C-alpha cells in the first residue's frame with residue numbers, strides 16, 4: 206500500500222493505492238482523502254525509489270547506529286517544531302553527508318514522513334544486524350506500512366496555530382480519571398472488572414473505609 210501524505214496536517218496514512226515492491230511506475234496527481242482532516246492528500250510520488258534509496262543508504266559501510274539515531278532525533282525535532290529542516294540536515298551533514306541529503310528530501314515531504322523514514326532506516330539496520338533472510342526492500346515496505354497504520358503522528362496544523370502544539374493534542378490528564386474512579390466506585394464496579402489495577406486500589410480503599418468505620422463504632426464501647 207503506497208502511503209499518502211496530507212499536505213494540511215502532515216498525516217502519513219495508507220492511501221488504498223497498491224503496488225508491488227520492485228514495480229517501477231510514477232503516480233501522477235493521485236490523491237486520497239485524509240482520515241484526520243479530510244483534506245486532499247497526494248499519494249507519495251516515487252515511493253519505491255525513496256525506499257530503495259533508503260536501503261542503499263543503510264548498506265553504506267559508514268552508516269552506523271549513531272547515524273540512524275541522529276536521523277530519528279532530528280526528525281522528531283521537526284515533528285515537534287523545535288528545529289528547522291535546513292539546520293537539522295546541516296547537523297547530520299557533519300557526520301554523514303549522504304544521510305543528510307536523504308533527510309532533506311524526507312523532510313521536504315513532511316515532518317511525519319521524515320520520522321517515518323527514520324523508523325524505516327532503523328528497522329533496516331536491525332534487520333541487517335540480525336542477518337534476517339527477507340530482502341531489505343521487503344522489510345522497508347513493511348516498516349513504513351506499519352508506521353502509517355499504527356504510529357501516533359502529531360497534527361502539524363497545530364504548529365501554525367499555537368506555540369505548544371504537543372500538549373494540546375493529548376487527551377485529558379490521568380489523575381482526574383483516577384479521582385473519578387474512587388468517587389464513583391460503588392456504581393461502576395461492573396465496568397471496571399476488566400482492569401485489575403483500579404480494582405486493587407478500590408479494594409484497598411474499601412478496607413480502609415471499613416477500618417475507619419469499625420474504629421468509630423468501637424469508640425463508644427471503650428468509654429461506657
Ligand SMILES: [Zn+2]
Pocket residue numbers: 211212213214215216239240241242243244
Ligand atoms: Zn490531514
